[in-house]
Amino acid sequence: MTELLSPKTTTTGANRPAVADPLDGARDALHRAREHLLGLQDDAGWWKGDLATNVTMDAEDLMLRQFLGIRTEEQTAESARWIRSQQRPDGSWALFHGGPGDLSTTIEAYVALRLAGDTVEAPHMAAAAAFVRANGGLTASRVFTRFWLALFGHWPWSRLPAVPPELVLLPSWVPFNVYDFACWARQTIVPLSIVRALRPVRSLGFGVDELRTAAPPPRPPRLASRPGLLYRADRLASGYERIARGPVRRHALRRAAEWIVARQEADGSWGGIQPPWVYSLMALHLLGYPLDHPVLRAGLAGLDRFTVRTETPDGPARWLEACQSPVWDTALAVTALSDAGLPPAHPALERAGRWLRDEEIRVRGDWAVRRPRTPAGGWAFEFENDGYADTDDTAEVIMALRRTTVPVEAPVLRATRWLLGMQSRDGGWAAFDADNTRAILGDLPFCDFGEVIDPPSADVTAHVVEALAAENFAGTMPVRRGVHWLLRHQEPDGSWFGRWGANHVYGTGAVVPALVAAGVPRTHPAIRRAVDWLRAHQNADGGWGEDLRSYRDRSWIGRGESTASQTAWALLALHAAGQGTAEPALRGVRWLVDTQRPDGGWDEPQYTGTGFPGDFYINYGLYRLVFPISALGRILGARAGDLEATVTR
Numbered sequence: 215m216t217e218l219l220s221p222k223t224t225t226t227g228a229n230r231p232a233v234a235d236p237l238d239g240a241r242d243a244l245h246r247a248r249e250h251l252l253g254l255q256d257d258a259g260w261w262k263g264d265l266a267t268n269v270t271m272d273a274e275d276l277m278l279r280q281f282l283g284i285r286t287e288e289q290t291a292e293s294a295r296w297i298r299s300q301q302r303p304d305g306s307w308a309l310f311h312g313g314p315g316d317l318s319t320t321i322e323a324y325v326a327l328r329l330a331g332d333t334v335e336a337p338h339m340a341a342a343a344a345f346v347r348a349n350g351g352l353t354a355s356r357v358f359t360r361f362w363l364a365l366f367g368h369w370p371w372s373r374l375p376a377v378p379p380e381l382v383l384l385p386s387w388v389p390f391n392v393y394d395f396a397c398w399a400r401q402t403i404v405p406l407s408i409v410r411a412l413r414p415v416r417s418l419g420f421g422v423d424e425l426r427t428a429a430p431p432p433r434p435p436r437l438a439s440r441p442g443l444l445y446r447a448d449r450l451a452s453g454y455e456r457i458a459r460g461p462v463r464r465h466a467l468r469r470a471a472e473w474i475v476a477r478q479e480a481d482g483s484w485g486g487i488q489p490p491w492v493y494s495l496m497a498l499h500l501l502g503y504p505l506d507h508p509v510l511r512a513g514l515a516g517l518d519r520f521t522v523r524t525e526t527p528d529g530p531a532r533w534l535e536a537c538q539s540p541v542w543d544t545a546l547a548v549t550a551l552s553d554a555g556l557p558p559a560h561p562a563l564e565r566a567g568r569w570l571r572d573e574e575i576r577v578r579g580d581w582a583v584r585r586p587r588t589p590a591g592g593w594a595f596e597f598e599n600d601g602y603a604d605t606d607d608t609a610e611v612i613m614a615l616r617r618t619t620v621p622v623e624a625p626v627l628r629a630t631r632w633l634l635g636m637q638s639r640d641g642g643w644a645a646f647d648a649d650n651t652r653a654i655l656g657d658l659p660f661c662d663f664g665e666v667i668d669p670p671s672a673d674v675t676a677h678v679v680e681a682l683a684a685e686n687f688a689g690t691m692p693v694r695r696g697v698h699w700l701l702r703h704q705e706p707d708g709s710w711f712g713r714w715g716a717n718h719v720y721g722t723g724a725v726v727p728a729l730v731a732a733g734v735p736r737t738h739p740a741i742r743r744a745v746d747w748l749r750a751h752q753n754a755d756g757g758w759g760e761d762l763r764s765y766r767d768r769s770w771i772g773r774g775e776s777t778a779s780q781t782a783w784a785l786l787a788l789h790a791a792g793q794g795t796a797e798p799a800l801r802g803v804r805w806l807v808d809t810q811r812p813d814g815g816w817d818e819p820q821y822t823g824t825g826f827p828g829d830f831y832i833n834y835g836l837y838r839l840v841f842p843i844s845a846l847g848r849i850l851g852a853r854a855g856d857l858e859a860t861v862t863r
Contacts, residue, residue: 237803237849237850239804239807240803240806240807240846240849240850241850242807243806243807243810243814243846244554244843244846244847244850244852246810246812246813246814247554247810247814247815247839247842247843247846248551248554248555248556248814248843249814250813250814250815250839251547251550251551251814251836251839251840251843252551252562254836254839255547255562255565255566257565258565258569259544259565259566259567259568259569259570260540260541260543260544260566260569261540261543261544261547261566261836262538262539262540262543262544262836263539263543263834263835263836263837263839264522264535264835265535265536265537265538265539265823265832265833265834265835266533266535266821266832266833266835267535267536267825267830267831267832267833268300268307268308268309268310268316268319268830268831269296269297269300269307269319269322269323269326269533270318270319270322270323271488271533271534271535271536272293272296272297272326272532272533272534273293273297273322273323273325273326274322274362274488274492275289275293275492275517275534276289276290276293276326276329276330277322277325277326277329277362277365277366278492278495278496280329280366280416280418281365281366281414281416281496282495282496282499282505284505284514285329289532290329290330291330291529292523292529292530292531292532293326293330293531293532293533294326294327294329294330294332295526295528295529295530295531296524296526296531296532296533297323297326297327298327298338298528299526299527299528299531300323301323301338301342302315304341304345305320305338305340305341305342305343305344305345306319306320306342306345307319307320307323307342309762309829309830309831310762310820310821310831310833311819311820311821311833312761312775312819312820313762313763313821313831314763315345315349317345317346317349317350317354317355317356318355318356318358318359318663320342320345320346321346321352321355321359321363321425322359322362323342324339324342324343324346324422324425325362325363325418325422327339327342328418328420328422329418329419334424343424343425346425347424347425347426347427350427350429351425351426351427351429352368352369352422352425352426352427353426353427353429353431353432354429354432356662356663357374357375357659357660357661357662357663358489358663360373360374361374361406361409361410363422364413364415365409365414365415365416365496366415366416366417366418367415367416367417367418368418368421368422371410371413372452372456373431374410375452375658375659375660376410376451376452376454376455376660377403377406377407377410377660378407378411378451378454378455378458378466379404379407379408379410379411379463379466379467379469379470380458380462380463380466381403381404381407382404382407382466382469382470382473383465383466383469386583386584389652390655392404392473393580393583393584393647394650394652394655394667395650395655395666395667396646396647396650396665396666396667396668397485397580397581397602397646397647397668398485398487398489398490398646398664399661399664399665399666399667400580401477401484401485401487401489401490401494402489402490402493403660404470404473404474404490405470405474405484405490405493405494405496405497405498406493406497407470408467408470408471408497408500408501409493409496409497409500410455411455411458411463411467412500412501414500440654440657441657444654444657444658444659445659467501470497471497471498471501474494474497474498475498475509477601478494478509478512478513479596479598479599479600479601480598480600481512481516481519481596481597481598482512482513482514482515482516482517483513483516483520483596483598483599484513485599485601485602486537486538486594486595486596486597486598486599486602487536487537488520488534488536488537491513491516491517494513495510495513495514498510517534520534520535520537520538521533521534521535522534522535536825536830536832537595537596538595538596538597539595539596539834540596540597541570541573541593541594541595541596541597541607541611542595542606542607542610543834543836543840544566544569544570544614545570545593545607545610545611545613545614546610546614546836546840546841546844547566547836547840548563548566548567548570548614548615548617548618549610549613549614549617549840549844550839550840550841550843550844550847551563551843552614552617552847552853553843553844553847553848553852553853554843554844554846554847554852554853555847555852555853558617558618558619559618559619563617563618564618564619564620566614566618567614567615567617567618567619567620567622568620570593570611570614570615571615571620571622571625573593573594573611574591574592574593574625574628574629575590575591575592575593575594575600575603576590576591576628577590577600577601578590579600579601579602579603580601580602580646580647581602581603581636581646581647581648584647584648584649584650585635585636585648587635588631588632588635588636589628589631589632589635590603590628590632591603591608591625591628591629591630591631591632592604592605592607592608592611592628592629592632592633593607593608593611593629594607595607602646603632603646604645604646605633605636605643605644605645605646605674605677605678606645606673606674606677606678606714608629608632608633608678608681609633609674609677609678609680609681609682610677610681611629612626612629612630612633612681612684612685613680613681613684616684626685630681630682630685630687633678633681633682634682634687634692635648636648637678637692637695637696638651638669638670640670640699641670641695641696641698641699642669642670642671642672642674642675642696642699642700642703643670643671643674643675643678643696644668644669644670644671644674645668645671645674645713645714646668647668650667650668650669651667651669651670652667653667653669655667663826663829664825664826664829664830665826665827665829670699671711671712671713671714671721672700672703672710672711672712672713672721672724672725673710673712673713673714673715673720673721673724673725674713674714675696675699675700675728676700676710676721676724676725676727676728676729677724677728678696679693679696679697679700679728679729679731679732680727680728680731680732682696683728683731683732683733684731688731688732688733689733693732696732697729697732697734700725700728700729701729701740704725704740704743704744705718707743707747707771708722708740708743708744708746708747709721709722709744709747709771709772710722710724710725710744712724712824713824713827714823714824715783715822715823715824716760716761716762716764716774716780716821716822716823716824716831717760717762717764717765717771717824717827718747718760718764718771718772719748719751719758719759719760719772719780719783719784720760720780720783720822720824722744722747722748722783722784722787723780723782723783723784723786723787724783725744725787726741726744726745726786726787726790726791727786727787727789727790729741730790730791731790736790736791736792741791742791744787744791745787745788745791745793747772748784748787748788748798749798750772751772751773752784752798752801752802753775753776755776755805756776756781756801756802756804756805757776757777757778757780757781757802757805757806757809758776758777758780758781758783758784758802759773759774759775759776759777759780759781759820760772760773760774760780761773761774761775762821762824762831765824765827765828766828774820775820776805776809777818777820777822777838778806778809778816778817778818778837778838778839778841778842779818779822779834779837779838779841779842780822781802781805781806781842781845782806782841782842782844782845783841783845784802785799785802785803785806785845785846785848785849786841786844786845786848788802789845789848789849794848794849795849799849802845803845803846803849806842806845806846814839815838815839816838816839816842817838818833818837818838819833820833821833822834822837823837
């Protein structure tokens with residue numbers, strides 16, 4: 215493979231050795247990567263990489279099918295092969311590649327394998343059970359896991375937090391109404407409230423006593439604390455749940471069902487994500503919807519489209535994507551290919567631009583509850599997700615469409631107006647809602663897993679600021695407020711927190727280009743501190759990496775194995791800061807060149823995407839390709855014509 219710092223030399227007039235162009239290897243690497251990405255485009259114009267999470271998706275799929283009575287032997291065997299292939303040597307399952315074992319994930323994987331016929335005595339099952347017991351047993355698992363156990367009679371419903379369906383009746387100005395929760399949380403809570411109210415119990419065909427311990431349940435939080443007060447309130451709500459009868463409860467269940475049905479997407483999903491999807495199917499079925507009802511039939515068929523089949527040493531396996539990212543992937547791919555030198559009229563960019571343009575959302579979603587006067591516009595993450603446009607995708611799509619010659623003035627204008635309307639009061643932007651910041655919700659006993667609100671974040675705010683600056687809004691008050699938000703939220707060490715990517719490398723890689731695009735000088739102290747932070751956290755091999763444990767343990771911030779995507783994020787920031795040809799950046803480019811595969815891609819088993827900080831992580835299949843292409847292209851100046859665009863696909 216051609217190296218960045220080639221050993222080839224030539225002789226000059228004074229017999230001085232002249233080092234060949236240090237970026238020759240990078241040009242070759244960029245060409246190979248660009249060809250590889252072009253070859254992955256669908257004929258319709260979009261790109262989509264596989265989106266891997268953890269085996270709870272596969273375990274819960276089997277438990278859902280068991281609950282509905284539709285589980286087949288073939289599905290079970292294929293899912294079980296995948297789950298077994300992901301087990302760690304200590305018997306546990308992790309939330310991400312290379313991560314520590316996770317108790318709740320291990321419990322759910324264990325139950326799924328028991329459904330597949332794996333015996334308690336099998337060595338891999340005995341190791342899993344020992345891990346569960348050593349880490350507190352069923353009692354120490356998260357609420358969602360105990361909900362699944364309750365569905366099959368292995369945990370008492372009375373010992374689960376209350377989720378009254380009457381929540382759906384509360385107006386949006388009353389605290390703790392469903393719109394106080396983030397969109398992903400509200401879409402899960404509403405169907406789960408139905409399940410909790412009806413308290414079904416179905417049979418697994420086996421017990422799980424081997425996962426229990428004699429340890430007493432954890433003590434309630436002290437009464438004087440906020441969690442303690444909310445715990446007592448939950449106990450009162452649980453008391454109400456035991457006696458809830460009559461017209462109010464029936465009305466609440468009916469309204470909850472209507473709320474769910476109204477939010478089913480065209481592909482059969484709910485929000486295009488797994489948790490509300492499975493609970494909605496169970497909730498509606500419990501309310502009497504038969505499996506051949508159009509809503510349930512579409513929902514079950516949609517799950518099949520989220521299924522990925524692969525081969526393991528033991529045979530064919532299947533696993534489920536928690537969501538799909540075609541709009542996001544396509545926007546990033548267009549920007550990357552443009553950075554790599556493809557002209558705006560290139561056929562691949564034209565196809566992608568037309569597809570992205572046609573994915574524009576023109577209907578009002580839940581975001582309108584907080585922004586009733588904001589006109590609709592923008593883009594979502596999924597193929598079909600009209601109810602939940604998000605600012606992050608919208609910003610990236612705007613910037614990508616401007617890299618094509620497709621006529622997009624009207625949709626970009628609508629999207630820009632929508633982005634301006636979605637700015638939160640503090641000047642930042644969140645992904646799906648505005649001013650969704652009621653932090654007390656995280657202390658509810660029910661909310662022990664995942665982020666349940668959607669406050670502004672540095673990465674999303676940066677992308678929106680960058681997109682608005684590209685649309686000539688850099689000097690306007692909304693962008694200036696966004697810039698001030700970013701400057702206020704810089705960490706003391708010079709980095710920025712990454713909400714939707716891992717982690718401070720991602721946040722910093724997003725914010726520095728946005729600040730520069732908005733007019734902040736490269737000599738500004740905030741940018742200089744960011745550059746210093748990136749220099750200080752470069753790995754000895756020249757790359758950058760940050761382990762996902764940094765969300766829980768600050769000692770991991772900026773530390774981890776080098777990855778292609780995280781190295782590219784650092785390079786994008788350094789380039790924007792005017793440091794693209796400085797020694798740290800050249801070492802990062804060298805790492806990308808040296809680790810590239812012959813096909814033009816990069817290996818990246820590490821997870822660098824974030825669903826819920828600390829709880830749920832994502833491996834985006836295209837991150838390892840699109841971001842290195844953008845980084846190499848910008849450092850090489852390919853878009854300015856230094857790299858010929860010879861591909862005509």
